[in-house]
Amino acid sequence: MFAYIVRRLLYNIPVYLGIIFIVMAALRVNDPVWAYLGKHATQERYDQLASDMGLGKPFVQQYGNFLSDVARLDFTVESWDQPGMKVGKLLTQCLIPSLALTIPALILTTILAITVGLLSAYNRGRWIDQSLVFFSVLGMSISYLVYIILGQYFGAFWLNEWGIGIFAIEGYPESLTPSSWIHYCLLPVLISVTVALGYDARYYRAVMVEESNRDYITTARAKGASGQKILFVHVLKNAMIPIITRIMITLPFLVTGSILMEMYFNIPGMGRQLILAINAKDFPVIQVFTAIFAALFILTNIMTDVLYAIFDPRVRLQ
Amino acid sequence: MIGPPLTPVSHRPHRFLAVLVLGLLAGPADVKAGLKSGDGEPEPALKVVHRPMRSDGPKSMDPVRGSTTYDNQAISQIYDTLLQYKYLARPPQLEPCLIEEMPTLSDDELTYRFKLKKGIRFQDDPCFPGGKGRELVSQDVFYSWKRMSDNDNQPKSWWLYEDTIAGLDAYRKVQNEAATFDYDAPVEGMRVINDHEFEVILVKPVQRFLWVLAMFQSCVVPREAVEKYGTRFGRHPVGTGPFSMAEEDWVAGQKMILKRNPTYREDFYPSEHEASDEALGLHLPAGKRLPLVDRVEITMFVQDQPMWLQFRAGKLDYTQVPSEYFPKAFLRRSQSLKQSFRDEGIVAHAVPLLDFIFRAFNMEDPIVGGYTGNKRALREAMHAAVDLYEFNDTFYNGLNWVYDGPIPPGLAGFPENGIAPNSLQGPDLKRARALLAKAGYPEGKGLPVIEYYTSNGSNIAEQVELFRRQLGKIGVRLLPRLLDFSTLIDAISNKRAQMFSFAWGSDYPDAENNLALFYGPNHAPGSNHYNYQNDEYDKLYQKIAVMPPGPERTEILVKMRDMVMRDVPYIGSMARTRHYLINPWLRNFKPSEDFYNWIKYMDIDESKRPNK
Numbered sequence: 020m021f022a023y024i025v026r027r028l029l030y031n032i033p034v035y036l037g038i039i040f041i042v043m044a045a046l047r048v049n050d051p052v053w054a055y056l057g058k059h060a061t062q063e064r065y066d067q068l069a070s071d072m073g074l075g076k077p078f079v080q081q082y083g084n085f086l087s088d089v090a091r092l093d094f095t096v097e098s099w100d101q102p103g104m105k106v107g108k109l110l111t112q113c114l115i116p117s118l119a120l121t122i123p124a125l126i127l128t129t130i131l132a133i134t135v136g137l138l139s140a141y142n143r144g145r146w147i148d149q150s151l152v153f154f155s156v157l158g159m160s161i162s163y164l165v166y167i168i169l170g171q172y173f174g175a176f177w178l179n180e181w182g183i184g185i186f187a188i189e190g191y192p193e194s195l196t197p198s199s200w201i202h203y204c205l206l207p208v209l210i211s212v213t214v215a216l217g218y219d220a221r222y223y224r225a226v227m228v229e230e231s232n233r234d235y236i237t238t239a240r241a242k243g244a245s246g247q248k249i250l251f252v253h254v255l256k257n258a259m260i261p262i263i264t265r266i267m268i269t270l271p272f273l274v275t276g277s278i279l280m281e282m283y284f285n286i287p288g289m290g291r292q293l294i295l296a297i298n299a300k301d302f303p304v305i306q307v308f309t310a311i312f313a314a315l316f317i318l319t320n321i322m323t324d325v326l327y328a329i330f331d332p333r334v335r336l337q
Numbered sequence: 338m339i340g341p342p343l344t345p346v347s348h349r350p351h352r353f354l355a356v357l358v359l360g361l362l363a364g365p366a367d368v369k370a371g372l373k374s375g376d377g378e379p380e381p382a383l384k385v386v387h388r389p390m391r392s393d394g395p396k397s398m399d400p401v402r403g404s405t406t407y408d409n410q411a412i413s414q415i416y417d418t419l420l421q422y423k424y425l426a427r428p429p430q431l432e433p434c435l436i437e438e439m440p441t442l443s444d445d446e447l448t449y450r451f452k453l454k455k456g457i458r459f460q461d462d463p464c465f466p467g468g469k470g471r472e473l474v475s476q477d478v479f480y481s482w483k484r485m486s487d488n489d490n491q492p493k494s495w496w497l498y499e500d501t502i503a504g505l506d507a508y509r510k511v512q513n514e515a516a517t518f519d520y521d522a523p524v525e526g527m528r529v530i531n532d533h534e535f536e537v538i539l540v541k542p543v544q545r546f547l548w549v550l551a552m553f554q555s556c557v558v559p560r561e562a563v564e565k566y567g568t569r570f571g572r573h574p575v576g577t578g579p580f581s582m583a584e585e586d587w588v589a590g591q592k593m594i595l596k597r598n599p600t601y602r603e604d605f606y607p608s609e610h611e612a613s614d615e616a617l618g619l620h621l622p623a624g625k626r627l628p629l630v631d632r633v634e635i636t637m638f639v640q641d642q643p644m645w646l647q648f649r650a651g652k653l654d655y656t657q658v659p660s661e662y663f664p665k666a667f668l669r670r671s672q673s674l675k676q677s678f679r680d681e682g683i684v685a686h687a688v689p690l691l692d693f694i695f696r697a698f699n700m701e702d703p704i705v706g707g708y709t710g711n712k713r714a715l716r717e718a719m720h721a722a723v724d725l726y727e728f729n730d731t732f733y734n735g736l737n738w739v740y741d742g743p744i745p746p747g748l749a750g751f752p753e754n755g756i757a758p759n760s761l762q763g764p765d766l767k768r769a770r771a772l773l774a775k776a777g778y779p780e781g782k783g784l785p786v787i788e789y790y791t792s793n794g795s796n797i798a799e800q801v802e803l804f805r806r807q808l809g810k811i812g813v814r815l816l817p818r819l820l821d822f823s824t825l826i827d828a829i830s831n832k833r834a835q836m837f838s839f840a841w842g843s844d845y846p847d848a849e850n851n852l853a854l855f856y857g858p859n860h861a862p863g864s865n866h867y868n869y870q871n872d873e874y875d876k877l878y879q880k881i882a883v884m885p886p887g888p889e890r891t892e893i894l895v896k897m898r899d900m901v902m903r904d905v906p907y908i909g910s911m912a913r914t915r916h917y918l919i920n921p922w923l924r925n926f927k928p929s930e931d932f933y934n935w936i937k938y939m940d941i942d943e944s945k946r947p948n949k
Contacts, residue, residue, distance in 0.1 A: 056831050063488055063513070100824075101589055102397055103569035112588075168642060176646040188650060189643035190636065191591065283640055287591040295393070295590060298824045 027321045038313045051302035100299035117276030117288035124211040136223025159217025166210040189285040207280040259330040267323040271315040384630040384941045392822045393590040394637040397571030400556040404493035409553045413934040416556030416576035422932040425610040446542040453533040462575045464565040475535040479527045494554040496859040502526040503538040542883045548845030579628040579937040595633040628937035651947040654923040658916040682921030691745045691843035695909035701868045711776045716905035718772035724764040737911040742898035750848040750894030781812020790834035793819035830862035867906040
């Protein structure tokens with residue numbers, strides 16, 4: 020297993036180098052300094068920013084320097100839009116708030132969606148199935164903004180008026196404790212889950228239904244296996260590959276945060292920061308973020324393959 | 338922020354749920370982690386002001402980099418200026434802040450003499466020997482002003498100092514062309530007499546000069562901090578003001594925490610007040626040492642709903658009233674506060690703004706800019722198509738003043754009843770279509786889509802839709818670009834924006850300030866965001882800049898107003914009245930948007946907070 024992981028890592032190094040090459044080239048198609056400063060920027064200011072980022076050097080040298088920074092996790096270059104703020108610090112201080120939303124949302128969504136998927140598949144065509152699918156589709160059909168407005172008003176403000184101040188209207192705690200997490204983060208997490216649940220539940224239901232129609236399930240039934248055993252032992256186990264795939268695809272996006280939630284609930288997360296950086300054409304932040312995101316994507320791909328092998332013996336690590 | 342508790346919990350759903358339940362039982366009682374000191378012990382009864390900021394806040398705390406009202410709201414709490422506005426006086430008047438008394442002016446009206454108060458210290462900071470803040474001296478004042486002329490600092494308000502202090506413009510030119518900027522090089526008009534006295538020699542009598550000295554861009558900063566922190570200085574302010582801010586206490590775009598500066602000078606609540614202040618008890622704290630609170634928590638709000646709900650929940654001490662919430666708090670007809678709010682002890686203040694709301698054209702743009710007949714006709718056509726009264730009714734509850742020209746109500750040069758003889762106010766679609774055809778775009782044919790930059794807060798998206806619809810009636814198409822305010826300002830400063838919109842609040846109560854927005858040399862990144870250029874106008878501006886107020890000056894102001902209107906560099910104008918609501922535990926608050934260092938005068942009765 021270890022050798023396999025190392026091998027996959029080595030195989031992916033050229034892929035990563037290629038991605039960084041393409042990203043760096045793409046970000047330089049239009050001069051990033053002019054894009055940031057505008058066409059009427061002064062030459063002095065242009066020279067200063069270009070020099071700070073080493074943009075006057077040959078591209079290959081810039082490529083080498085940036086790779087060296089990435090390899091050493093040296094992101095001490097300063098944000099253009101927030102003078103004095105190092106990109107590394109900017110991104111790390113946004114990471115925890117984002118993860119405080121996205122990890123619990125992913126876990127809750129996955130648990131609930133799998134449960135709904137299993138129940139729906141088990142009761143396919145009955146009222147339970149139809150009801151679950153109906154509410155799942157309803158949940159995902161309503162805009163995030165509606166949930167946010169109603170959630171802030173009823174979930175936070177209105178309950179608070181009744182002396183049940185569980186949720187904050189907005190904000191993020193200075194120190195994250197379980198109770199402060201509930202106060203500030205649970206409401207946006209619940210909103211995320213409500214919207215995401217429909218998509219995942221329908222997908223998992225389809226997977227479960229497909230598994231339920233396979234021959235080994237018929238055999239298990241013929242052998243007298245109980246419905247619960249078929250569902251939780253046979254169907255769920257064999258449906259793990261698509262479940263893992265779906266979860267692992269989501270992982271890199273955990274760090275990008277939940278943009279709408281962060282904007283409306285005033286949570287200083289990565290998604291909000293990334294939007295601010297893109298709007299401001301903050302080249303150093305965008306470049307570093309893209310490099311980190313690409314690395315995360317490759318790592319989760321490798322992890323996905325490893326998990327396939329763990330959960331399904333039919334998948335052999337070559 | 339801590340990470341570890343979440344990680345193991347997240348792998349064990351049953352423990353995770355247990356934590357949720359325990360947390361629910363615990364409730365939000367210990368949520369106020371911010372009120373704990375570093376070692377976790379609760380601090381004794383701090384007085385905390387919770388105030389909102391309706392934007393994503395400043396990008397830098399360096400005064401010379403600031404230009405917006407939001408920069409002002411933050412920077413004014415940490416730094417001081419030589420002069421300040423009298424807190425309770427209306428209309429605005431100046432008084433000494435860092436200086437002993439108002440400066441004396443020579444007979445030729447060219448030389449001001451200043452005397453600094455003794456014993457004013459910069460806050461303690463590692464940039465000083467031993468970490469102890471040193472005394473502020475005359476050299477600090479000149480150093481701070483010289484920074485405005487250093488292009489490396491990206492000053493956004495150089496126009497305030499341009500053509501004002503003898504030798505400063507030449508100094509700026511020479512130093513910016515030199516290999517290194519020499520802050521020790523002399524400037525003819527900056528004369529240090531001793532550590533506490535200095536003279537400033539002007540190139541000509543400049544009416545606005547003292548007002549400029551009360552603006553946050555003129556705040557005094559210590560050279561040690563600028564040199565030690567470099568670009569980080571914008572995140573690590575070191576001032577002489579009533580509050581200080583640690584770098585970690587500013588989460589950009591989200592919140593900012595200011596703490597009482599323990600070395601703040603002797604500064605007292607004013608006794609001078611208006612008769613109407615007594616009903617609100619604003620005169621009672623006279624003579625008390627400032628600041629009156631220990632801590633200020635500023636929360637940035639890009640959306641209005643959370644701000645309004647936080648105020649109603651008692652989590653904010655005051656709020657501006659967003660227009661869509663006006664009917665909730667006020668009776669629409671009488672515009673008086675509803676009884677239910679009065680019963681809660683909430684007090685309302687109406688603050689008329691020196692306001693100029695417009696939708697502007699970049700006059701250097703090849704499509705919408707230019708001064709030839711057809712270019713002017715295009716802009717005039719768009720102006721004629723727009724119904725500002727519909728904007729006023731739809732988004733401002735009809736409370737705004739729609740007027741002609743760039744001079745806001747209350748200032749000399751404002752047209753009678755807001756209507757100038759050459760008024761462009763619409764809607765007049767017939768005329769608009771004719772003008773559009775004259776511009777070479779009959780029914781909008783051949784006219785490219787126009788990029789329209791504006792901020793993305795509050796109901797701006799809806800306003801943009803209305804703007805699109807109104808212009809769409811004559812075939813003009815808009816491509817909206819909704820940005821954070823600071824990004825919008827950057828786009829405008831860099832002349833990227835073809836059309837744009839925001840509101841200009843006068844820096845001081847003189848029409849000259851608004852007319853400076855169209856003065857050629859102030860082009861972007863200066864305050865002439867329109868990049869308007871008119872030599873005749875510039876000459877008149879130079880004239881009024883040195884003229885004392887009077888009928889002759891007013892006549893020129895009117896002439897300049899009409900010149901701007903003729904060239905149509907914007908569609909406008911409107912002025913707002915800002916309504917504030919103040920919770921009963923916040924004391925001494927008399928809102929003003931002419932200046933922002935008023936937090937030091939605020940007091941809190943913590944016992945009246947609802948969660949106590």
